[in-house]
Amino acid sequence: MSDRPADVPPGGGTHGGGRPATQAYAGLGPRFVARLIDGILVSVSVSIVLGILPGVSPGGVVGGVVGGLAALAYFVVMETSRGATVGKMLLRLKVADADGGSAVSTDASFRRNAWMLLGVLSGVPFFGWLAALVSLAAVVVIAVTISGDERKQGLHDQVAHTVVLEVR
Numbered sequence: 001m002s003d004r005p006a007d008v009p010p011g012g013g014t015h016g017g018g019r020p021a022t023q024a025y026a027g028l029g030p031r032f033v034a035r036l037i038d039g040i041l042v043s044v045s046v047s048i049v050l051g052i053l054p055g056v057s058p059g060g061v062v063g064g065v066v067g068g069l070a071a072l073a074y075f076v077v078m079e080t081s082r083g084a085t086v087g088k089m090l091l092r093l094k095v096a097d098a099d100g101g102s103a104v105s106t107d108a109s110f111r112r113n114a115w116m117l118l119g120v121l122s123g124v125p126f127f128g129w130l131a132a133l134v135s136l137a138a139v140v141v142i143a144v145t146i147s148g149d150e151r152k153q154g155l156h157d158q159v160a161h162t163v164v165l166e167v168r
Contacts, residue, residue: 037087064123
């Protein structure tokens with residue numbers, strides 16, 4: 001067993017790409033709070049937009065499609081342009097490539113957030129509750145994998161080859 005903390009890469013020094021060895025991986029708690037802030041921000045924004053459109057219900061098919069696509073777009077745009085969403089920025093977190101801490105690509109951000117597309121089905125009769133169950137299962141799997149991983153990578157991070165880091 002190594003005396004090296006989990007947030008220090010093998011060999012010490014820097015993570016490949018120059019990320020300082022003291023850069024810590026973000027745990028489940030701060031990531032959950034950041035996701036909650038982002039969820040509220042996206043939900044309120046989508047509700048305002050849908051409230052302006054005549055005859056469109058936030059709980060209907062159109063609302064589900066708009067909400068799911070808006071959430072995915074928000075996360076991909078923010079992670080690729082700023083390295084973090086508003087929630088992550090408030091909690092001093094950032095998303096980075098797992099190899100060197102460099103900015104995350106659009107492809108990687110899409111892969112780590114693709115599970116949110118289940119929200120598109122939320123307004124579809126029968127499929128809505130099924131999509132909600134699958135979304136809940138995805139959240140549980142992500143939480144368990146974050147908690148059990150040395151680099152605190154959720155399954156979605158592993159698929160996208162990303163990490164979430166504390167910004168110091």
